[in-house]
Amino acid sequence: MRFDRELLKGTTETFLLAALAESPCHGYQLVEQLKRRSDGIFELGEGTVYPLLYKLEAKGWIKGQWDSDTALRRRRVYRITPRGRRQLAQRTRQWEELVRGMTLILKGAAHA
Amino acid sequence: MRFDRELLKGTTETFLLAALAESPCHGYQLVEQLKRRSDGIFELGEGTVYPLLYKLEAKGWIKGQWDSDTALRRRRVYRITPRGRRQLAQRTRQWEELVRGMTLILKGAAHA
DNA sequence: GGTGTATACTATGTTATACGAGGTATCGAC
DNA sequence: GTCGATACCTCGTATAACATAGTATACACC
Incomplete structure (x- = not known):
C-alpha cells in the first residue's frame, strides 16, 4: 500500500527502534x-x-559498530541501548493512545 | 496526553473530515x-x-457557508461533501493499514 | 458606560520530517 | 571486465502542525 507520506511522520523512528529491539541490524538490511x-x-x-x-x-x-569480522563488505551494525528501549516503550504507549483516539473519532464518523 | 507533534502529522485532516462527517460544524466549535x-x-x-x-x-x-441566520456572531459552518466522504473512507483504510503494520512491528519488538 | 471574558475568524513565520535523487565503493558471477 | 547486488552517504525540497499575534462582536457585571 502506498501511504500519504505525512501519515508516516513520527512513526518512522519507532519502526527502527522496534526493529533493532528485536535484533541488531545494519542499515541496508x-x-x-x-x-x-x-x-x-x-x-x-x-x-x-x-x-x-x-x-x-x-x-x-x-x-x-563497524563489523569487519564476519562481514564481506564493511557495514555498520546497530544495536538498541537501554535508553533506546525506554524510548521505545514510551513511544509505544503514545502510539496506542493515538490509536485509541483515532478509533473513537473514526467510529463516530462511520455510523453518522 | 501530550504527543510528539510529528506523530499527528497526516492524521489531522482525517480528524476534521471525520468530525464533519458526523455533523456540520464551524471552526471554533x-x-x-x-x-x-x-x-x-x-x-x-x-x-x-x-x-x-x-x-x-x-x-x-x-x-x-456563512451562517448569519441562527448565529449571534458571523461564523462559517462547514459540511462534508460527497468527495469528502470518499476521501475519508480512503484515509480510514490507510489508517487501518498503518495500524496493522505498526502492530506487527511493535509486537515483534515486545517479545524480543 | 466602561471593562472583561468568551466567541469566532484570519494570517504569518518556524521547525523538522520523510523522501527523492544522486553519488561512492566493494564483491561475486558470467 | 562488465554487470548487478550489496552497502553506505548526502543534499535539496515540500509540507505539516503549531505558536503567536491580530481583528471583531456579544454579553454580563459593576
Whole structure:
C-alpha cells in the first residue's frame, strides 16, 4: 500500500527502534527488515533510513559498530541501548493512545 | 496526553473530515468537538484548525457557508461533501493499514 | 458606560520530517 | 571486465502542525 507520506511522520523512528529491539541490524538490511516485518506495508528508502540512524545514535538510543569480522563488505551494525528501549516503550504507549483516539473519532464518523 | 507533534502529522485532516462527517460544524466549535470526541486525547489549536479548513475546502472535500441566520456572531459552518466522504473512507483504510503494520512491528519488538 | 471574558475568524513565520535523487565503493558471477 | 547486488552517504525540497499575534462582536457585571 502506498501511504500519504505525512501519515508516516513520527512513526518512522519507532519502526527502527522496534526493529533493532528485536535484533541488531545494519542499515541496508533494515530497509528489507521493515518491509518484511510489516507484511509489505512499509517501504522506507535508504535516504530515509540512514539519516535517521545517525540521529538515533546521536540521541543515544542506538549504538553502531563497524563489523569487519564476519562481514564481506564493511557495514555498520546497530544495536538498541537501554535508553533506546525506554524510548521505545514510551513511544509505544503514545502510539496506542493515538490509536485509541483515532478509533473513537473514526467510529463516530462511520455510523453518522 | 501530550504527543510528539510529528506523530499527528497526516492524521489531522482525517480528524476534521471525520468530525464533519458526523455533523456540520464551524471552526471554533471543531476545536472543542475534537477534544471531546477523542476523550481529551487530541487538542488542536485554532492556528492548526482554521488553515486546514481552508485547505480542505480548496480541495472540495468540505464546503463552508456563512451562517448569519441562527448565529449571534458571523461564523462559517462547514459540511462534508460527497468527495469528502470518499476521501475519508480512503484515509480510514490507510489508517487501518498503518495500524496493522505498526502492530506487527511493535509486537515483534515486545517479545524480543 | 466602561471593562472583561468568551466567541469566532484570519494570517504569518518556524521547525523538522520523510523522501527523492544522486553519488561512492566493494564483491561475486558470467 | 562488465554487470548487478550489496552497502553506505548526502543534499535539496515540500509540507505539516503549531505558536503567536491580530481583528471583531456579544454579553454580563459593576
